[in-house]
Structures are given as C-alpha cells and as structure tokens.
Amino acid sequence: MRRLRLFVLTVVVGSQVIAAESRAAGPDFDRFFTAKALRIDLYHTGDAKEETYSLDEARVEPYWAGNPRNLLDTLNLGSCILRVFDVGTNMMIYSRGYSTLFDEWKTTEEAIAGFPRTFHESLMIPLPKAPVQVRIDTRDRRNVYKTVYDLVVDPADYHVSTERRFADVRVRQLFDGGPSSNKVDVVVLGDGYDQNEMHKLRGDAERLLGALFDTEPFKSRKRDFNVRLIETASSESGVDEPREGKYRNSMFGLSFNTFDISRYMLTFSTKVLQDIVGNVPCDAVILIANTKRYGGGGIYNLYSAGCSNNEFDAYVFIHEFAHAFAGLGDEYYSSQVAYNDLYPKGMEPWEPNITALLDTAKVKWGDLIPEGTPVPTPDDSSHAGAVGAFEGAGYSAKGLYRPCRDCIMFSKRTVPFCPVCRRAIERMIDCYTK
Ligand SMILES: [Zn+2]
Known part of the structure; x- marks a missing residue:
C-alpha cells in the first residue's frame, strides 16, 4: 500500500493547464532537471472505446539524450502528447508528441468488436530535481486532445529504482x-x-x-x-x-x-x-x-x-x-492495411505530409507550392516533380492528398523524399541539434 501513497494520482482541470502553458516559454534545463533520465513504465489497456493506464514502475536511467535548449515540443505530431509540470511552480517544463502501438490497435476490427488488449509503454523525460506531474493527452476522433492519464512522481522517492539492467551490453x-x-x-x-x-x-x-x-x-x-x-x-x-x-x-x-x-x-x-x-x-x-x-x-x-x-x-x-x-505518414493508398477509418473524414491528419485539403487556400505545405499550381493538382506529366496536392494518400484513393506525385513515402522504391518530407525531417533534426 505504501506505493499508492507515494504516487499520487491527480486530475488537472483545463484552466490550470492553459495558465501553465502560457508561462512556460523555454524552461531552463538546469533549474528543473539533471542530465540523467526518469523513465515511467505503464500498461495501456483497452479497446476502440475505452482505455486505461496503470503504473508498472518508475526508474532512473543514466542518459537523457534530448536537446536541453528545446524542452517544449512545438511540432505537434503524434497521436499523443506527454506534458510534464513542475509541481512547485505549476510550470510546464517538458513536452513531447509521440504515437503508440495502442493507438493503431484501437482501430482494428478486434478492438472495434470490444476485445481489449494491453501494451507496455515507457515515457522518458529528463530527470527532474523536484516532484513533477506527468500527463498524457491523446487525440480523439475530432483531432482534439483529451487527458487520459495523470501521475505525480517525486524523483527522490525511494521506490524510484536506480538499478541498471543489461549494463554489460x-x-x-x-x-x-x-x-x-x-x-x-x-x-x-x-x-x-x-x-x-x-x-x-x-x-x-x-x-x-x-x-x-x-x-x-x-x-x-x-x-x-x-x-x-x-x-x-x-x-x-x-x-x-x-x-x-x-x-x-x-x-x-x-x-x-x-x-x-x-x-x-x-x-x-x-x-x-x-x-x-x-x-x-x-x-x-x-x-x-x-x-x-x-x-x-x-x-x-x-x-x-x-x-x-x-x-x-x-x-x-x-x-x-x-x-x-x-512522424511522416504513408503517402500510398493501394495496399491492404489493418486500420478502419484511421483518418476520419473531414479531419486534418497530424502527419506533416498528408492533408485532407479542407481549405484549398491553406495547405499546410502551401509555402512550397509554386504560384499558379492548381490545388488539388492534376496527376499528369505537366506536374511531375512539382509540389502541389495530389489526391491519393494515407491508404485512401479519395479525400486525402500528398505533396508530390512520387516520394519514398509513396513508392516501394528508393526514390528521393519529396520536398515536404525532406523539410519535415530537417525540422526534426533541428529539434535535436539547434
Ligand atoms: Zn513525401
């Protein structure tokens, strides 16, 4: 029972969260963190309709390899986002978008039929100096985040394990x-x-x-x-x-x-x-x-x-x-996949290289589309190699669009990345290096 006292579950209301985010521009790594990592292991169980998390363990790992100058994730990619709040100041001090096996699982026939499964997930954050609140939000069918898990962890708690595993690799x-x-x-x-x-x-x-x-x-x-x-x-x-x-x-x-x-x-x-x-x-x-x-x-x-x-x-x-x-999406639409309605109609996918083209004047890679290019872009030889919005992407021949006629995210060949995918990769490299 002692463990339950030490890991206190809490629920945050929306208004508190907004206040914390508006104050949290560029948290100072050295004020809040040390160079090691805190790993929180969870079990994530559910089906298409319901999901729950339970705590497996919390551990200190020797390395946190991320960028201490870039603690807040501004890319907004992935099916989930992890946010970490310093309990003492209520400041958001770390965030990271990610996707899970569970989020793919929940779109399968079995999950829709109500058959639940459990997946193991590890959250890795820089090791905080003081107690933190760790919160997971996941996107709903309307692409809106909802909070699905909250945990307060005190890194000084003696139940946070420091043993090394497989240290002789x-x-x-x-x-x-x-x-x-x-x-x-x-x-x-x-x-x-x-x-x-x-x-x-x-x-x-x-x-x-x-x-x-x-x-x-x-x-x-x-x-x-x-x-x-x-x-x-x-x-x-x-x-x-x-x-x-x-x-x-x-x-x-x-x-x-x-x-x-x-x-x-x-x-x-x-x-x-x-x-x-x-x-x-x-x-x-x-x-x-x-x-x-x-x-x-x-x-x-x-x-x-x-x-x-x-x-x-x-x-x-x-x-x-x-x-x-x-976080690039598949640009192809011809192969069999396991998912049902992975990209619900009328919703913009979060992937940087797929769009539902809900507003043809505001394509998310619009700055790379040369002036005068029709949107949607006809899939003909006059637009070969050009950036536009070509219909057919994300396992769907209709209603989803890709940036170019060809890309390694489209063809099963080692063709180059299209300019939109290339830029998305460069932005991600920048997150770790700049
Ligand atoms: Zn591409």
Whole structure:
C-alpha cells in the first residue's frame, strides 16, 4: 500500500493547464532537471472505446539524450502528447508528441468488436530535481486532445529504482558526431541474430545505414547524428512468422503479421527494448530483423523495424525510419492495411505530409507550392516533380492528398523524399541539434 501513497494520482482541470502553458516559454534545463533520465513504465489497456493506464514502475536511467535548449515540443505530431509540470511552480517544463502501438490497435476490427488488449509503454523525460506531474493527452476522433492519464512522481522517492539492467551490453559506435545534447542519437539493434551472426549484424547495419545516409536530407546532415550499434545475440536465428506457424526466441520479439497484416513486422516487447537501449544515449531506435522476408513498421518516437536480406530492405529501412523519426505518414493508398477509418473524414491528419485539403487556400505545405499550381493538382506529366496536392494518400484513393506525385513515402522504391518530407525531417533534426 505504501506505493499508492507515494504516487499520487491527480486530475488537472483545463484552466490550470492553459495558465501553465502560457508561462512556460523555454524552461531552463538546469533549474528543473539533471542530465540523467526518469523513465515511467505503464500498461495501456483497452479497446476502440475505452482505455486505461496503470503504473508498472518508475526508474532512473543514466542518459537523457534530448536537446536541453528545446524542452517544449512545438511540432505537434503524434497521436499523443506527454506534458510534464513542475509541481512547485505549476510550470510546464517538458513536452513531447509521440504515437503508440495502442493507438493503431484501437482501430482494428478486434478492438472495434470490444476485445481489449494491453501494451507496455515507457515515457522518458529528463530527470527532474523536484516532484513533477506527468500527463498524457491523446487525440480523439475530432483531432482534439483529451487527458487520459495523470501521475505525480517525486524523483527522490525511494521506490524510484536506480538499478541498471543489461549494463554489460556490447556497444559499437558507428558514427560519432559529438555530444548527445547537440546530436540525434540513433541506436541500432539486431533481432533474430544468434551468437554466430554478430558479424552479419555489423555488415547489415553498416550497409543499411549507408543507404540512409546516402539519402537527402540525411546525407547533408550526417554530422548531426551519433549512431551506436548494440550487439545483442538472440537465442535463435530469425523472427516470428505466425501465419507460417514459425516462432523464434529472438531478443526483441519482432513478428510479422502484426495486427494480422502479412508484411507488418513490429514487436510489442518494448520493455526489454527500453531496458537495453537505456544503457546508451538514445533519441531514435532502429531494429533490424534477420529475415529475408519483406516487411517492417515504424511508430513515431517509438522505433522503426525492417528486414535485412530482401531486395527492398534499404527502402524499408529508410521509409520506416522516416515514420518513426519524423512522424511522416504513408503517402500510398493501394495496399491492404489493418486500420478502419484511421483518418476520419473531414479531419486534418497530424502527419506533416498528408492533408485532407479542407481549405484549398491553406495547405499546410502551401509555402512550397509554386504560384499558379492548381490545388488539388492534376496527376499528369505537366506536374511531375512539382509540389502541389495530389489526391491519393494515407491508404485512401479519395479525400486525402500528398505533396508530390512520387516520394519514398509513396513508392516501394528508393526514390528521393519529396520536398515536404525532406523539410519535415530537417525540422526534426533541428529539434535535436539547434
Ligand atoms: Zn513525401
């Protein structure tokens, strides 16, 4: 029962929140935080209609790799936003948009039928010096945030664990751009590589990272990145393919057929993932699966995953990383997906590269559309390569629009990012580096 006393649940009313936000321009990192991280692990349970959170544990991790000059998230991407308030001053001192496995799950047939599931989630914030209120808001069907969870944590509480897990992992620094407070810290992990396949993991990682950093804007901004490979061996080689009846005991539990989509390969074992990446500075996680089969996935601010021995593996690696790192949406509309009504009619998607075009005079990438370009833009050769608003995006042939005829978020090929996607990626790199 002691634990319940120490983690006091509270609910904040809207008016208090607005007051806190208006005062919170550029919180001073050193006033509120130390250089380590506070990790809060939660279980997130529910179906399409209802969701609840429960606390798993709170821990101190050795590294917080974010940008101390940029504590408040102004990009407004993701299905959720985490906000942190200093209890003593009621100031908002940290915020971060992100997406979750749960938010994809809740649009599936099973969730709509009322079958609940549980997902593990970790929140990482810089380690506060004093008690903080941690609040999660999620977007509703009208794209309006509603508060779904509140927790007060005192970092001095002796129930906040300081033990290190997997502290003996082998880390190989592949690029060293400089201090993690000025860089995007990427952590690459292999899944389904056994003891004898560590050399293969190194080779796959170097080849796929080579393809990523050969692609703009990553190519010009390579100095803004640190890349570390954590070499963990799996007990068995390969990853799960449930439809084939193939199950492998791999370190991170990647599996095809996520949400019953053949090529969708994700893992729900995010606790062990976080336990391992917590040993190095980490802003973005990339999982490489030791599999020839085509597939992958990427969740904004969680991780990206892709195959390693397939003719499309470089495309998957770059495309999925763009989902996870920059919150880009899929611009294609021809493939089978698990979601029902992922983008409700009449709502503007939060993804920076998809629009519902609710107002043709105010396209969110309108400053990149040359004057005289018709909006919507006809999908013909006279507009090849131009920025406009082309119908067909976000798994829907009608009612959603993409910026260009082609982009790596549209075609299943290593074509360049369109100018809108390129700018969204650059803005995200700036958040970590400027
Ligand atoms: Zn694009």
